[in-house]
Amino acid sequence: MRPGLYIHVPFCAAKCAYCDFYSLRRPADMERWTEAVITEYALRAPHYLPDPSVGWNTLYIGGGTPSSLPLPLLSRLMASLSGIHRLEEATIEANPEDVTPRWLEAVAGLGFNRVSMGIQSFDDAQLSDVGRRHDSATARRALTYLAGSGLDFSADLIYGLPGQSLESWQHSLRALLDFSPSHFSAYHLSYEPGTRLYARLQAGKVTEASDSLVADMYALLTDEASRRGYLHYEISNFALPGHEAIHNSSYWDYRPYLGLGPGAHSFSGTARASNPPHLSRYLSALLASDPALPLEVEEESAAELVNDLIITALRTSRGLSLTRLSAVATPAQFDVILSEARKLAASGLLLLTDTSIVIPERNFLLSDHILRSLILES
Numbered sequence: 001m002r003p004g005l006y007i008h009v010p011f012c013a014a015k016c017a018y019c020d021f022y023s024l025r026r027p028a029d030m031e032r033w034t035e036a037v038i039t040e041y042a043l044r045a046p047h048y049l050p051d052p053s054v055g056w057n058t059l060y061i062g063g064g065t066p067s068s069l070p071l072p073l074l075s076r077l078m079a080s081l082s083g084i085h086r087l088e089e090a091t092i093e094a095n096p097e098d099v100t101p102r103w104l105e106a107v108a109g110l111g112f113n114r115v116s117m118g119i120q121s122f123d124d125a126q127l128s129d130v131g132r133r134h135d136s137a138t139a140r141r142a143l144t145y146l147a148g149s150g151l152d153f154s155a156d157l158i159y160g161l162p163g164q165s166l167e168s169w170q171h172s173l174r175a176l177l178d179f180s181p182s183h184f185s186a187y188h189l190s191y192e193p194g195t196r197l198y199a200r201l202q203a204g205k206v207t208e209a210s211d212s213l214v215a216d217m218y219a220l221l222t223d224e225a226s227r228r229g230y231l232h233y234e235i236s237n238f239a240l241p242g243h244e245a246i247h248n249s250s251y252w253d254y255r256p257y258l259g260l261g262p263g264a265h266s267f268s269g270t271a272r273a274s275n276p277p278h279l280s281r282y283l284s285a286l287l288a289s290d291p292a293l294p295l296e297v298e299e300e301s302a303a304e305l306v307n308d309l310i311i312t313a314l315r316t317s318r319g320l321s322l323t324r325l326s327a328v329a330t331p332a333q334f335d336v337i338l339s340e341a342r343k344l345a346a347s348g349l350l351l352l353t354d355t356s357i358v359i360p361e362r363n364f365l366l367s368d369h370i371l372r373s374l375i376l377e378s
């Protein structure tokens with residue numbers, strides 16, 4: 001199983017009100033960040049890919065805003081990565097304001113075959129309310145460029161935004177799907193502690209979309225996606241047949257990946273590790289004359305490893321393979337989980353077959369509740 005490679009670009013021109021990804025407004029540090037990532041790659045890649053001729057399976061440059069990275073730095077970074085000659089998929093994330101024909105041509109020339117773009121909404125008032133820097137006209141222009149670029153592309157939308165009606169959600173969804181992306185993601189807005197939107201919620205300045213509105217938005221989403229031929233293959237992800245995101249699927253399929261950059265996570269196949277989300281510490285550790293890794297290894301108990309498998313696998317439409325579960329869980333743990341799954345299946349929340357446990361599409365919105373019942377105490 002060839003591993004994936006993820007690189008976290010921790011720079012954004014400004015912070016969106018709902019975002020809890022690690023990103024900063026420090027463009028002056030981009031050059032030093034590039035050098036630090038190159039050093040981190042040299043130190044860690046041999047542990048994940050001992051023989052570079054085998055090659056990484058996928059590359060995903062995410063953030064933050066990778067499209068804000070100047071092209072000479074992106075080009076320097078790509079030139080320093082060994083083992084990217086056999087990539088099944090090479091994705092770079094972009095914001096609509098950065099997508100131009102010149103940029104698309106440049107990233108294609110660097111070996112990327114897929115762009116993932118954050119649009120979130122086609123309503124200008126909603127975009128400005130959550131601090132996005134593009135408007136709907138910019139998003140349409142970027143989608144037009146992408147559609148003519150020959151690159152595969154995906155785009156993100158959010159439903160349940162403050163003030164968003166069912167009609168407005170339908171408008172955004174249809175506006176995106178009219179560009180026929182091969183893949184798209186639709187996220188239910190979550191109010192994450194520490195974000196500006198969460199503070200506004202706490203101060204009573206915005207209200208959360210009601211459960212019934214969210215349920216209607218979700219029903220509209222799944223109907224529209226299915227009518228247009230998309231497969232709902234993961235809670236928030238939809239793809240035309242054959243266009244499922246290969247890199248992101250490795251997270252849900254429990255496959256190994258190396259994550260570089262501050263805030264990036266890695267999974268060796270048996271253990272997880274992460275770089276603290278702290279750019280200054282990351283730069284000083286890796287740019288020192290004797291570079292060190294700022295890495296923190298996450299010690300997981302046996303129960304946590306099983307829970308990891310349950311949580312990641314049940315996000316997908318394929319669900320959790322019982323063979324896989326029995327390989328990771330002890331017989332006693334397996335019995336506890338199966339007995340809980342039988343109860344959930346009896347109440348219609350789960351599908352339980354001889355080979356797998358699956359959350360049906362109609363219940364994806366209830367997945368937090370279902371997972372809480374299934375996971376083991378750790």
Ligand code: SF4
Nearest residue numbers: 012015016019063064
């Ligand atoms: S552009 Fe993306 S990563 Fe940056 S703040 Fe906005 S949502 Fe977060």
